Amino acid sequence: MTPLLETKDLCYTYGVGTPFEKKAVQNVNLQIGQGEFIGVIGHTGSGKSTLIQMLNGLIRPTSGQVLLAGRDIWEEPKKIRAIRFKVGMVFQYPEDQLFEETVFKDIQFGPRNMGLTEGEIEQRARDAANFVGLPENLLEKSPFELSGGEKRRVAIAGVIAMDPDVLILDEPTAGLDPAGRDVLLSEITSYHKKRGNTVLLVSHSMEDVARVADRVLVMNSSHLQMFDKTEEVFSHSSELESIGLQVPQVTKIMSLLKAHGYPVETCLTLEQAVG
Numbered sequence: 001m002t003p004l005l006e007t008k009d010l011c012y013t014y015g016v017g018t019p020f021e022k023k024a025v026q027n028v029n030l031q032i033g034q035g036e037f038i039g040v041i042g043h044t045g046s047g048k049s050t051l052i053q054m055l056n057g058l059i060r061p062t063s064g065q066v067l068l069a070g071r072d073i074w075e076e077p078k079k080i081r082a083i084r085f086k087v088g089m090v091f092q093y094p095e096d097q098l099f100e101e102t103v104f105k106d107i108q109f110g111p112r113n114m115g116l117t118e119g120e121i122e123q124r125a126r127d128a129a130n131f132v133g134l135p136e137n138l139l140e141k142s143p144f145e146l147s148g149g150e151k152r153r154v155a156i157a158g159v160i161a162m163d164p165d166v167l168i169l170d171e172p173t174a175g176l177d178p179a180g181r182d183v184l185l186s187e188i189t190s191y192h193k194k195r196g197n198t199v200l201l202v203s204h205s206m207e208d209v210a211r212v213a214d215r216v217l218v219m220n221s222s223h224l225q226m227f228d229k230t231e232e233v234f235s236h237s238s239e240l241e242s243i244g245l246q247v248p249q250v251t252k253i254m255s256l257l258k259a260h261g262y263p264v265e266t267c268l269t270l271e272q273a274v275g
């Protein structure tokens, strides 16, 4: 079966031909299926951001291909905007990009550019707000009146409202307190379960990734180092440590529990018990 998302010998080099030339992604070949939840890890500068920006067509590969449902996303460069609706991206600290008068209008911004009817736009915005746990009474407020965690939810809802086939989240829990982080992660996982789409979560938190991902993609020095089932990746702790990724013991246990079908709550209780 054709994978939903695939890369073939994908490469990206910044500043080609300048003294600052930097190979950020080299020869990445990967296949991701419909409905998978993928964790993306790697030390700072390993190439994660560059990779995900190529997956949604924000930057064009220096060489190689990104295929969505079997078609090169750059086949018709003029249609690349449409790809960004299908592969939605939530950037780090996305709340910095809120600008509309009300939360409801902000969430509608993406769908409004998709040729939908007013009714469809509103429905999508309501559903998206619901997915991320934003209560109805917040919708008419200004995004600037909200707390940090609420703003983050508004920004994520704005991308979910476009109903992307692939949702990419870059460090969605960065800067939130542990309780806010747990709630947001479980909202993302329940959205993924209900919608059944493909999700890529970039995170420096091994623990978050172990909790939610089916498979984990590990970037190291611009290369794809590993791409395997979560429990398999976290069982290679010495290999991960050799590339600067510390895997806490509890993370390994959590990924094993999850792999055997135990609910996330069991993992959380375990984490608290282990400390």
Ligand code: ADP
Residues within 6 Å of the ligand: 014, 015, 022, 023, 024, 042, 043, 044, 045, 046, 047, 048, 049, 050, 051, 219
């Ligand atoms: P990560 O997301 O894993 O931190 P990045 O994809 O941001 O990694 O960076 C990969 C490499 O590319 C790093 O060496 C980084 O310094 C370099 N890089 C990233 N963005 C730029 C840019 N705009 N210009 C030049 N080099 C860049």
